[in-house]
Amino acid sequence: MHEDQFYRSVPAALHPLLERNLARIETALEAAGPLLDEVREQLVRVLIGSDYVTGQLQRHPEWLAELIGSGDLNSARSDQAYGERLQAEVEGLVDEAVLHRVLRLFRQREMVRLIWRDLNRLSDMVGTTRELSRLADACIEVALNWLYEQACQRWGTPMSRPDADGRKRPQRMVVLGMGKLGADELNLSSDIDLIFTFPANGETEGGRKSLDNRDFFTRLGQKLIQALDNVTVDGFVFRVDMRLRPFGSAGALACSFAAMESYYQEQGREWERYAMIKARVVAGDQGAGAELIQLLRPFVYRKYIDFSAFESLRDMKAMINREVRRKGLEQNVKLGAGGIREVEFIAQAFQLIRGGRDVDLQQRELLKILPQLPDKVGMPTEAVAELTQAYTFLRNVEHGIQAIADKQTQELPVDDEGRARLAFAQGYADWDVLAQMLERSRAAVSSHFADVIAPVDEVDADQDDMRTEWLALWQGVMDETAALAFLSEQGYEHPDVALKALQDLQGLRTVQMLQKVALERLEAVLPTLLEQVGQSGNPEVTLERVLVLVQAVLRRSAYLVLLAENPAALKQLVRLCSASAWFTEQLSRQPVLLDELIDPQTLYSPPNQAELQTELRQQLLRIPEDDTEQLMETLRYFKHAHMLKVAASDITGVLPLMKVSDYLTWLAEAVLESVLDIAWRNLVDKHGTPQKTPGVPCDPDFIIVGYGKVGGVELSYGSDLDLVFLHDAAAELETDGGRPIANSVFFNRLGQRIIHILNTFTPSGILYEVDMRLRPSGNSGLLVSSLNAFRDYQQKDAWTWEHQALVRARVVAGSPALAERFEQVRREILARPREAEQLRGEVVDMREKMREHLGSKPAAGDSPAVFNLKQDPGGIVDIEFMVQYLVLRHAAECPALMRWTDNIRILAGIEAEGLLLSDEVELLREAYKAYRAAGHRQTLQNLASVLGEDEVQGYRKGVAAIWKRVLGAPE
Template identity: 80%
Template structure:
């Protein structure tokens, strides 16, 4: 017989009597051991100090300890399916319901001894413990359901669906959904399990004596399942079962059909039910049908749009929990109290609800899979995620320590000295003060981050309360006009009359007067900080008018107001950028969904490179069915508008220089064009098959989009249209290889039309790009799509000099790489043709003169003179024409001149070849950049490219002088 060790020096003196008592309880179990492994004594000590339940179970079942040691189960984690296999073997010979109940309880108790032992001795980490507990619950539910289903079918018949169109009836099985911690594989040591029962379709059983309606059958089956798991018998219970999360709660039927589930969530589902459904998982029954149901319910949980109302809903839920905490005195509850487990869950699930519809990676159930994504997805600092993860792990471990004591569902920290001492020991802390300090630090960190995400910090709220009250009094008309004007003046408004009128005009709108209570509350939450920030800007009244246009645009979609109220940083960015750019404000008013882009300054001011753009767009398009052209078009538009907004933000704030702005805008256009070509190609080939390059050889795709002008020259601005030419390389006498073949020429013409349709069509999100096709062979009278050979022939025989000038800035922006190479060869062939210098000069000057006459500024009587950045003498087009002239004049003997399509790098080639002096090239380069920067600024203020006549006079004079010397040496300026 093994002797009890009376004193364990590793255990505090206060816990020695407890340890002695538990050792006496388990002595019969120790006596059955053939040998005592070295690791047993310290592990047993920690287990006995930490758990009365474990000691009680080993006293009741003294054979279990030896069995657990001999099998190695104490020292190893179970693999997936292990619980189910062991329980199925245990139930294989069971044919009585009472015996079923006993076997389930004994199985669960034996496994709980093992799990508590491993948890207290840290043989399993927190995630390992919760995952195994969840798998144990899954096995108990599924094996029990299977056993009960067979018995129910023997008694009442097999449930079948109603006959389908072919007269077939299909057998039905129940689906059990696990909610909450069970659904997320996060079950704790003494958790209840939240379940829902459902089944695919209505119908009836095929019983011999009496048929039951399917719902009646599955309600009875569900009742049997609950009894088997939940009933407290002499052997205890398996799991406490909570069914209150089902549709209509306790008042709803215990089981309902898929159709009833879908109808309920579509028509009556509430915000807290969205929150609950995040973690829903099929845990038993018909897994295939259950997964289909969850897929059908996904739009209820995850909105397609960015859903910022989730913040308000979660705050409301937290407020209710806080009331309950105060009412019941639960401040020491590690789950519900301030800084507890629930707040960490709310932080993660807030972002899941808000963004999960747009980002499938956030559609996961387990909290510790979500937290690591938050730095990348929403810009949460890595340090914050680390603090939350560590705090959550500590809190869950402490929760397990509390529940291990007596297998009770509680999260209350102990108040007695012995309880505190044993919890500290079980958690590996020197004493209670050490554990308490760690808990306080963890909970303070959680509370801080929870306040940042879900609610303003209480101190800040109180500090700003008085100012907020005054802003609301102003808005609600509780101030007389004199006091209102004085207050606005104090808040930075130089023209308070203008600001007050703007506010009064907004308040007088019928839309505002008809707002429902919730929407009005949201408006009044965002107005005070918005008005304060506008008053602090350089142009308060202008800024206020711009942001109020946006407010007016979102009044009927007040979730956007919640976004701004809940994200002070986003509101600050909004006011800052609208103050700097009327174009920016206008874009947001047209597309309020883009407000989401303001939340993360890290992405707002860091536009992605071209490869990242392609990857991001590809990922967004992959989420949409290929045949849903309308949704594909909307996604393309959102993508383009969002990234254009990012570039503008970086431009406005000076983060990006001019050349990089144009690079990004050009990359964005190219990325969109590549996707549009792919969509259009796929759509047409599905209908007609693939066009044939030569007999039996399909095109792949042997089609290119050539960009001219600004897109060709990598110089796009915000409002630029796209000058495009479409070319193919297929035999016009062949046709496509599909079931509905059409001639190659017809196919490519339709492809061009489809591309223009996707780009030009006005949808609720606007258009992608305006497209100009006038540079194609023969202009508007020519074919929409030409073959490369026809294009080459046209350029050699019929093209005007100005068309060859345009070719200087032409490059392939999407399509077949092989055909792109052939196009580049044709381009160089045309540009390098020998030309008579005098004739070329005359033609270039003649075209430039016509353009100035038609497009340049005209003097207006009694109006100040102006300067058109592009078209007036000495402007942008003069520089472009000089560059194009030099390329056409010298490309034959200097092929390096044809390499680039953008003016800045062509100017570098001109300098390298010695065609202009370095100081002249530098002047043209700086003038060109200066003009384009001014054009960008004008666009961002929604102004034309016409400036005051005195603007940039020195640049204009110098550019004109070089023009004169290079192209018109014999004429006076």
């Protein structure tokens, strides 16, 4: 079909690919006419290296002739050229849809040119990344200016508040480019990290409707994101990521300079210092933006030499390493060992440490920082040369990967054709040659990274003779008599049981079929593991549990390496498995959680509520907002990891019972807040924002109310969540997006989406079981109600037991303003006057029904009598019902009883009001804590919440006596 010269320089394995792509651009070739040899060779490399370019030339066959004839393929663009060309194309446009099309076609044509030049090395890596950054700058700037003019015509020009002289000044948006865009290092298929800000608060003047400046710039920002990010028939311009703004996805889309300064001074995190190094004004008011950069500089660069940066970067890298292991990203040229990210960390570590004292280090571009390191910090010149060479090579490979399909990926191909085409496009003879170069480059980066960021601890060279003995036992070299004696010497009380467990493991087909490397890894960790188990208090039980975990990771032997290289983590593992069957089960289900054992300092120091929220937000920031599956996996890992940390602190006595419940509750609240944010964002992207009144969007006027254990700050391991969803939007209005739906439909879908994210079973399990039966009318009621409907139901139709449940209800996520209104409704319902005897009768009737259906049944035959901690007489529910009865009975005259939702603090209020004797309150309080502590212990051993009848008999009798006095039949 085509001339033979197209195939001359192409390996035979790639001929089918070339033939397919040549066929796709046949019309373009005919339009271009005869090609010079040089151009034909370049075209072949592009067709092999980029299905994306092939597709563009197929859709726009005239482009090939234009690019060749214009000389655009042979010359770089000046910094101003992109903006000037694009501005000329949008002159006179009045239709926003046409603007979107012009932007997309401009980007597609320029990407064809840039990929052509990059693959043929007509531009070096630095030139390509700079031009890509200028292309992005131009698209943002031209789109912003056009949209700003349209917005001012509609809403007026945003003005500052009057200054001391009474003058107001027009306001323009400042767009900060972060990450690779900010550093002029954009890659071939990168998203763009942006922050929207504006100089001063005020409101618009001269439009059909006045808005405050924040609302104006938020709407303008939304329009700009749509212009760049929306996928249309013409594709997209750039994927936009706004999560680096203050407070991430939960923060305002646009905020004033004052709000920016306040946030970074008071709440800015170490990772945000790292991110802000690369911040650059890419569009909007350049003068005001320069002032903002100066304003934020003290946050980024400390005046003193800041060696704490090493620790924060080490922590960040450890987090990334965990993600690499969890997601299997070892072949990722950015995130994997020796990848692009490690080179960036090396440079930015020294920027953060010394940048405050040395302005030469206050630059964004990595390749301007590396050459300074020999003079500034004494890094060997050879090391800098190796890092520079490796970084350039890896970035070129990254571009080669992304050129194929214009996808944001850094994963090396695993198929033969993919490897062959990448090697050819990068100018290498075959994949083996490219792979060797990759290995050398990544090894060099890893070595220098370890020297700078993560120095490796020296290993004790002394060999432990005990290791040989353990391996002899494991491999069956040691005879049975000697093996039993050896196990006994090592602390095993029943060596025959331990030996059989090891023999059973050895006999497993999985073990016998292990590849050599996996078997070596297993034998590297077994001696130390078995020695530690022998030193535990229950060696045979611990061995059984630990070997279950070993079986779980045999096919993922990287975890065996983790334990072998981290003796402290292995020691923690044995200690915790010895104490808890539940702990072992969690690790066996999700071995990835072994990462959490590495640092005992963090393992036994669970974060506080604010730190939990910040850590989760930071983890979610690194995931594309539309990647719901990965967001769900991250939420699950976060929840399981922190539950494991709390359990470790609980098992070892570091945390008392009440603190354990606090942390588990805070963990659930952090997750719920993020789930609400994800679900809200997904629906708003599809349908727009619900309106509170015509033209005024909700913000977001939705709350999640927690009942039961989560409402009472008493969560345990494996607790489900009793939730109610409420909103406060006008039912007769609809959302303001391109596909509007009624507010009521929006909020119902929002509730469904939240439950889906929480309940869906993924490879990491579920987040939480959710129980919605406490909503108005239970399972037959609406999934989401308005606050007014909730209030009407509670006043007119709710049963007494539903008012009892309200005692423990509180808002756990959502709008603070709506939360205040809910609390007013809650107090109003709880403080209603009630007839004492009727209330007593209804509470007692409900309790008796629960005992009948849920309590322990009489023991049969020789079965031992048992006590159900929760449901049996004198148990947890008796205490809860007495507390709820006293609140409902006396809240009208004792409003302090409504302040708290947890039983311990409500009991303190009951004592303060003199509703129970101090001795009675003390007994109830201690019994309640003892029951809950016993329940925790049972859970950690995977046992039901049932004890022997005699174990807490004193508390049972005491609780039962108080029940009889408070709720027994009247005399």
